[in-house]
Amino acid sequence: MTKLKVALCGLGLMVIGSPALAEGTEYRIGVIRVDAPAPMPISRLDLPPEDLGIAGARLGTADNATTGGFLGQTFATEIVVATPQTAEAEMQKLLDAGVPYIVTLADAPMTVRLADIAGDRALVFNALATDDSLRGVDCRANLLHVAPSDAMMADGLAQYLAWKRWDEVVLIAGSHPEDQALAKAYRHAANKFGLTIVAERLYEDTGGARRTDSGHAQVQKQMPVFTQGLPDHEVIIAADHAGVFADWLPFHTWDARPVAGSAGLVPQSWDPAMEAWGGTQFQTRFEKSAGRPARSEDFQAWAALRVIGEAATRTNGGDFAAMHDFILSDKFDLAAFKGQKLTFRDWDGQLRQPILLVAGNVVASVSPQDEYLHQVSQLDTLGVDRPETECKK
């Protein structure tokens, strides 16, 4: 080691061996969370923390900054919490300020609107909406999905049920459009992995408070009756995106059958109990910085920030075009505590990722199950594969 190198490197910011390194690149990233008014969740344990998703974005920014510190790259993240009324104006403000990477935490219709406003001025990372339509008929060329799709999560659960030979399924769906879309994903998954849906029931949301004092007293009588008289089945799948009834199903069904889907064994992108593949390290760092356990929204926002950070690292401080091309190329991969590299599908912009199957306080399994193989990537056994995509971007 020459004296010159030691002297220069005393700053701790020097990389030797990267001649094309761009020193002093700043990456500006916007994070927009759009809070629509929503009813209270059934359980107070599910009340959303104020910094939901945002805490993940902050940790992702910190991780990027540490790495960037060795490469002369800085990361400035502007975080905006908007309402459905203000979201579009906030997006416009970020674009006018020249912010080219935007992470959204919004529902599907709002996500599309924000992506359309961005046009070719920004790359948008969807870190919340799971709707299959966003990856299909409503896909956009500038919109990438870090959140897994409903189809991926339904397939992840269906693979496990097929592995268990629990192939006679009852599907109970809520009445909201997003519940019906989720039910469609479960029907597709059942067909794909050889499960039989022996009966379907619709749970009408008649409004009213989700939580009342002694609410369980009525539920205890209502839920058994609601699930009475079903044909022989091995498991009940609940499709309850809106969070109206699924949490009340376990232990209240007429027949002694396990519940999966929106309650019971739940497919998720992340869970605070995840400890495999170095996950404990993420949990510990997140908990230290946020003061609470990480939820899926936090993991997804973190991963979105890390996609940007990883592309900045690998492109040597590349510009917007270089970053965009790199992220969608087969050279991109992200390590995100899921046991294998995560990459983007070029046909619909979806981040491939394993799906956790969470049962209460433990991660009971992770899909894809070993037995399901694929000619390209085992992760493509989850969700909408290239030949069946409806995305024409």
Added chain:
Amino acid sequence: MKNLFISAALVLAVASPALADKVFVTNEKGNSVTVLDAATLEVIHTIEGLQRPRGITASPDGRHIYVCASDDDLVRVFDSATYEELPSLPSGADPELFVLHPSGNPLYIANEDDNIVTVVDVETRQVLAEVPVGVEPEGMAVSPDGRLVVNTSETTNMAHLIDTQSYQIVANVLVDSRPRFAEYTPDGKLLFVTAEIGGTVSVIDTSTNEVTGKIGFEVAGVLPEALQPVGLRITADGTKAYVALGPANRVAVIDIASRSVSDYLLVGQRVWQLAFSPDGRFLYTTNGNSNDISVIDTASDEVTISVPVGEQPWGVVAVRTQGEG
């Protein structure tokens, strides 16, 4: 027990001192260290009562065994002959892997949670320095001349080269995703770094600190995603590197001159870390999901036997004990 040991040690000393080679295996889930007689591969002792032991190494004279007890937040120290526990070393939070200076002191420890490398004097048990590195420091290596210590950071995806005198980072070398382990060739000219998620081994020329080659892996019938390089060891003559491929259940043999894989050896499930026998004739592999170690004959590159140890074996080191009690 002590008397018994002394008589056993005397017998060994008379019969054949070279037989006192021992293999120490940390059992991450078993919260123990299994000790095997290297000659017979029989379990001769189990050290209990560690919380999540992972990384393990030995002093150059083989007398002291150092163990990263991750959930104790300590480096625990044991006498390799008597298994007596010696005073622990401070480690920083959640120690996983570490490396000893070739002189036997100090110890360089990766602290995953705090993005630092902790430098500890093993004699005074004092922390000498904390060196800030990238996100999730993991693998540790030291150059044969002892002038540089290397840390790999799993989320930053770099090998950080740290001057052992000044504790300054002198170079940061970008490698593939999730670098887990680093090791120098005995002549110090090359530095090998495994990338678990990237699926490659980077070869760094230490005269320029540039990646001059990447070695990938391919095994018929094994999913490419399962080929995840973790532990790596280089033979004393510098001709071969052995790479543990994690869930692929194989150890790859790399011919260093041609930088190509010459063989894949089937071992146990989720092969994690590797260690040579003191004479270099054997390589021991920890197989985390099959609760055993495999023994590879380094002359023939054949897997000769698998031996059950504790639950989820993680790290391994082999020493030649002095035969003293």
